[in-house]
Amino acid sequence: MPGAPLPEFSSSVKLKYVKLGYQYLVNNFVTLLLIPVMAAVYLELARMGSEEIMGLWRSLHLHLIHILCSFFVIVFAATVYLTSRPQPVYLVDYACFKPPSTCRVPFSTFMEHTRLISSDEKSVRFQMRILERSGLGEETSLPPANHYIPPRPTMEASRAEAQLVIFSAIDDLVRKTGLRLKDIDILVVNCSLFSPTPSLSAMIINKYKLRGNVRSFNLSGMGCSAGLISVDLARDLLRVHRRSNALVVSTEIITPNFYAGNQRSMLLPNCLFRMGAAAILLSNRRRDARRAKYRLVHVVRTHKGADDRAYRCVYQEEDAEGHSGISLSKDLMAIAGEALKSNITTIGPLVLPMSEQLLFFLTLVGRKLINPKWKPYIPDFKLAFEHFCIHAGGRAVIDELQKNLELSAEHVEASRMTLHRFGNTSSSSLWYELNYIESKGRMRRGDRVWQIGFGSGFKCNSAVWKCLRAVKPPVDGPWSDCIDRYPVDVPEVVSL
């Protein structure tokens, strides 16, 4: 029948080897081409014998000066090429905030508080259903102000939470790296939903007595993908300023953002967002290259704000009663998928091996010219990356991405377990996930990591890192006391 879809051969063993062979052939094309050439040259030389070879050499009339000139030119060209390349940016180390156990919010606590705060029985039941299906565990944390009944979202409490999470993360980072804070040249802070004046960056400068000529930037309102925006900005600054380092702080302050109303689309953040922060030290100094954990390879930012649907899917507004909250639209998953596709079209050519790019290109051509009914080829990103850190925005986001990228359960394990243990910590979640992978001893030298962040706007940002030295457990970090319990099986629905 002409319109029948192609039968599924991919499970066939034979096809697997064909695929492997194809990948090997295309990715190593140049090497494979060179081998017969070199073999031919060798055979020719062997046939000619040493006398003929010496005769050939003398006939070139190579004087010492020619050799020196050529040598000089080659070295010169190589130097020019090397110095004109952009400076590499290294991730020396990073630290994540480990919430104290006093801030823990088990399901029972959360539901009890919700029942006491909210008068609307329906919205209480709705929040319970969300929590049951959320993928969160019993050890996620909320700041002290949210433990009050009702929560006390004062500015002072917000600042206190900021000080707690940010200073703990920075202190940890200083301990791990021996960083002298007076040496910091660049400071980038991102916190989406809390932006006091003076900024959080000024707060850090005040607490740690940073230098007067530090270049500080405070990004706000940029959503859960702002961590990678900060890394992008730090990278641009590090490309301009030689022998510098940058401190990037990513966090989300929960205190001022408790939603006190009953509109369903706005209740989700209450259930999912939890306390967290990460402090990252980036550097372009050569001496840091020796002890750095990762090198930043690519950062790709995609902004879908031009599309109204995407723009409105995470939107801060007031409900009918005047309570302010963030409303999440039902299209969120579909929009996330589309944003990811756009991001992939840019990052794919940068990271995918030639075999995948060729297949993708041929399928595209085929679909356009031969038969539009061909299935679009989804490049296999598992060939480009060993580890994936997907923003732990919620269970549905992780499921959607696992489906879109055809990832296995192990690939998304870091994201699922971070969601379970820490909840949705917004922009810092990617760092908790990276720490999970390290704590499990899976990070080896040469491994490539893909961090994907999504956020309001709607943005999808990616960062690609390459591991420079193996990270051996036990790893000092937020997972140090509980990594042995993971992975856990997170049921579809936890009945409360």
Place this chain on the structure above:
Amino acid sequence: MDLLWTISTALLLCSLLSILWKESDRRRNRNCYLLDFVCYKPSDDRKLSTELCSDIIARNKRLSVPDYKFLLKAVVNSGISEETYGPRSIIEGREECPTHDDCVDEVDDCMYRTLDQLFLRTGVSPIDVDVLVVNVSMFAPSPSLTSRIVNRYSMREDVKTFSLAGMGCSASPIAIDLVNNIFKTRKRTLAVVVTSESIAPNWYCGTDKSMMLGNCLFRSGGCSFMLTNDPSLRHRAKMSLKCLVRAHIGADDDAYSCAIQKEDDEGRVGFHLSKSLPKAAVRAFAENLQRLAPKVLPVGELALYAVRGLRHRLWRSKEAKTDAATAARVNFKSGVDHFCLHTGGAAVIDAVGRALGLAKYDVEPARMTLHRWGNTSASSLWYVLGYMEAKKRLRRKDRVLMLSFGAGFKCNSCLWEVLRDLNDGGAWEDCIRAYPPQTLVNPFMEKFRWVKEA
């Protein structure tokens, strides 16, 4: 043999040429040009006369009569005219409980009006914008203000957006610094920066004196400007950035807390301005000037300063009564022709003018901006620049220094060189002929004379 020789020489020449080419390319693309700027002019129904201010203040029933008089005195003596603008929600009586829409509308009006004009005047399409920076210190909704602009103008997917918040009144040079750094990593890049402030959600409705001044002095304003590092657009550009200096003294606790947003004793959020603010401003100013002077002043002036300083030190014991004014002082006017001073208040402008040794002519743009527009926070520098342009003061090769202060505590400055004679009226178009006015005294001084006698 000759062939080899020729080849080697050719290769050497190629390498040298490529190095020279790279260097010249780098230099050509290193500049930051200001293509145009548009200052925000709100609609006339938003004008705040002193009478209206007095009514608004009187609405706060918690204020005692002395407090009311104190505030009115601040308004009357501020050097601000009857023509400044306030947010609609405050004029319409919703100052204590502005809705989210009020706040968003206030910023949207500023951003969209100025951006529409900016794109029209420069002939640049929003699709061509590569970098977008917005700085509004005291309002950061989700999605960010940059996302609002991307949505409204359907900008590209790979536009680099940055939404700065909390960075105070001196955030304009910070945004320029950000863009300038990005320019050094990419060629032929176009950036749009929007700077404004949000007043509607930040009205203080308590009784703490240190927090009430903000209510009296801040006014609605904003500016959008376009920057590029594309050398082919140089002929259309107005100014070129020469240097930028940022000084942050937040490491000092007093400086950090001298201008801070916090709750008063009754739990109401306001912007606290402490008595140690002038001292912090002086320190930050000094630190900034120390780093700015060598970049801005000609070598002769620096040498003269060094000699004067040495002489002052050596002969200090002999001349016991050395006047502070004759002590070693740098003459900034030797390296700078025009001064854009942040219009933080009449006292601030005068103090900075004295410190830099400026004449009345030099501080006139800042004083007139304070009079016509009030303290519009980070965008004030652009209104001052607009005044100079409308008065046709900016001629080719003139050097303009922008200097501002902000919470944290920061003092940021940047030096521009004018590329061609400028004569746009801009936001000052309809009123520049009336400036400078005969008197800056508030016309209601008669009516509110009792305030002075209190």
